Amino acid sequence: MTIAISEQAPRRKHGFDYTKTVLYGFAAALVLLIVLPMSWLVYYAFVDKTGAFTIGNFYTLFSDPAFQEPLVTTFVLATSTSLICCLVAAPMGWLVARTDMPLRRTVRLMVTASFVTPPFLGAIAWELLAAPNSGLLNKLARSAFGLESDEHIFNIYSFPGLIFVIACYTFPYVFVLVANALDRMPGDLEDASSILGGGTWQTAKRITIPLVLPALLAGALVAFLQAMTLFGSPAILALPAGFHTMTTKIWSLFQYPPKPELAAAASLPLLILTVILLRAEHMILGRRSYSVIGGKNSDPRIIQLGGLTWLALGFCFVVLLCPVLLPYGALLNASFSRIATTPIWFDNFTFHNLYFVFFELSATKLALYNTFVLGIATATLGTILAVVISYLTTRQAVTGHRALGFLATAPVAIPGIVLGVGLFLSYTQMPLAVSYVCKSISGVPCDTFASAFQLYGTKWILLLAFLTLGLPAAYQQMQSAFRAIHPELEDASRILGATRLRALWQITAPLLRTSVIATWCFVFVGTIRELSAAIMLFTSETKVISVLIFDLNESGDLAAISVLGIIMLVVTFGIVALANRLRIGGSPVQIRNA
Template sequence: NIFSMPGLIFVVSIYTFPYVFIMLANTLELIASDLEDAASILGASRVRVALTVTLPMVLPAILSGFVLAVLQALALFGSPAILALPAGFHTITTQIWALFQYPPKVEMAAAFSVPLFLATALLLLIQKQLLGRRGYATIGGKGGARRRIPLGPWRLPALAGCLGVMACSIFLPYGILAKAAVARAWAQPLAAENLTLANFALTFGHGATRSAIVNTLELGIMTACVGAGLAALLAYVVNRKLIPGHQLLAFLALAPVVIPGVVLAVALFVAYTRPPLVLYGSLWILFVAYLTKEMPVGYSQSDATFKGVHPELEEAGRILGAGRLRVLGEITAPLARSGIIATWCFVFIGVIRELSASIILFTPNTKVISVVIFDLKEEGQFGAIAVLGLFMLGMTLAAVVVMQTLLGRDVIGTKD
């Protein structure tokens, strides 16, 4: 039963695991293969190499991914709103949203937000205590060619596990969406008399839907470009300790992840609906909300990336006479490029599916796809929802393919 606490946990797990996976994939790409080969030559088994060489190198990314996944789950609104409320129970975000319904209880909503801030501080403290003063980074950048590791009898179980994750998160959900998009009645068998393309014509023929698609693309591209650049700059400043109080800067960059989107939206609504700066009614208020909301995701990815680029590489360049900007452009940027590309994709994907802030800040002229889908869900238009869901999937895949094609990097995995 998906309308239950175990069902909600299952959906949230599917929602958060890609964040951890891409962080680990980009960190593993920076680990030189000759480090593992050297341990093997000295007689270490594959298990010992993994535990003593590979695991310490990726530990910062694992902890960053864990913290990000937990905080994303705590601050998530969309899935609990759809699954928890019909089941008769609240999460903290849906309870805060309920407190803003008429008559609004702003003070109680603010009190409910305090545990989220405390959870952020506690998780960041645990991460710092576990890592201590240890740092794990590659000194030589990328190593030699990647070599396959024979799994022996574990090959089929490993394949089954990977296919199981892919089935639960991709194949089955989007298979149902594809069926609903071309079916007259989505719950009936997909027979010839049940096939139709009317859902596509109805969805894309509506002027409000086309306007929402344009608004979503504009906001996604603009927020991703600004967010990726700002996140990379903050992560570089914090990791290289360029200014006093860099730890506070890191905390502030991660803090917005625990602010529920509905709370952020109400705060922006109050702040920007009156002079001197009136943004409500334009896309700019959504841009501010999206940039604030997605900054922790972008910063965490960039932070894990710069942790894998050792400062000694930059120091060697400066010793040879290169300035900081030249070192940054010729040494740091090439090594961190895949992580920054992943940050761009993270932010873009997060923006095009954001709901909690959009549902409060939109106007008839500034609707985005997620708001249209939410309205269609209230109307029971599952065919149109399926069409827009597949369209959002297409935009996501297009973003990854374009980035890989233009920049020649594999954003979602390692490259041979």
């Protein structure tokens, strides 16, 4: 309300209010980030090679069995993953939030670890563990049960294997939503139920489950979405198993001779489905608010597990073996073993892999440099964008703030690989388009000016991609941080004569410092693990670690991958630990799958 008044107030004499300029500047930046690549994507999907309008691309795709199969595969994959995630994450979330199970904090920490593990790294680690013949687990099983040398228990190069690996790194999304819902659920509703004579089961059935169901459903949708848009794990596991998913199919359409128009057409259904699912999630989660409205909230009731404690702990342990303990062990083992899938012992322990990665592999240095430069640049710019936009939207500082908020959240609906295709099409064609427009306006050729739009081949295009993908999470973080600070502090400053920017700098900024640093950390972590957009946009001089790992996987250099993977994990955990030390409260951070 106070803000509305300040907006109508005449402009102060002693200072120009930059708000409008800032708004338009940021709106333009967001349009450039999001609308531009998506428009090129749609344009490409509907034109043929000569540039004439056609729906032939869609016809070619949907009438081709080589495209129909991946479509069905992806649907089954995403549904099964989502189901498994719910079955595992819901009980775990409940155990952690509502019972007296020991080591609850440790379990939460480990879930965070699987949350920040790059899924493609997890997939490679599971190759080491459960390749049907050379996998460590299968070797163990053979020696334990005396199986034949070609018998196996696990086969990661299979459809169920892929579902399993994707579920490993997707269940945290469901877990976080469910655990948070249970954490926040007021205990008095359950108390009332028991006081009125409801038993534990009846209370659960009539109070707890209905209250947590929206969060679970939303989690299921998010898991579906993650599984559907994931690129790394299917590229690593599905091809050896002999099938494609949508994302790997889109990627393969860029093999020589590239078919960008088909790739664009194949990307659109993914985009549309994502938008629909996110709408659904929003509607479901939107309903949740009814559960927490009402009188004073008491702490959630904690259930005594008693004799079931060990069973519960065992369940959590077994679940966490899959995304964290076993894969990390396998990567460490491969880093120091002469043969990647032979357990380390005195006769095969080696530092050669470390030596190879740091001193022989000439791509390492450049990839590490690119990754860190891009990580830092994305995190810094992303945080700045997020701070300004969430200030404008939470304080409703200007008209049009809603559109700004929408734009900042919109990239959630853009799968990484789709954005990659869009940006690739935009910035390989932009110089031509700019040159054409410029020439028709000014009448002179302006190739030099146009070539400035040649972003493909530079780090800028990767920065744009990472910024777009990282923005929604950063925005959500900063928005909740801003909401926690009452505007009256800023108002006081402005009443005393400060401009809006000065109030922001002197009052709000210090209060936000920890949130800003936390946001920066999470954008950084999300960026250095990004693969699906990077794979479409890198050139040899702008290669990042995730792409290097992916390339090494194609030639089967598992030891080098393990060393690089461990470096990535160490950096990630360092940054996450820093962020967690600094963060006070705040909502769970969403990191995209890569």
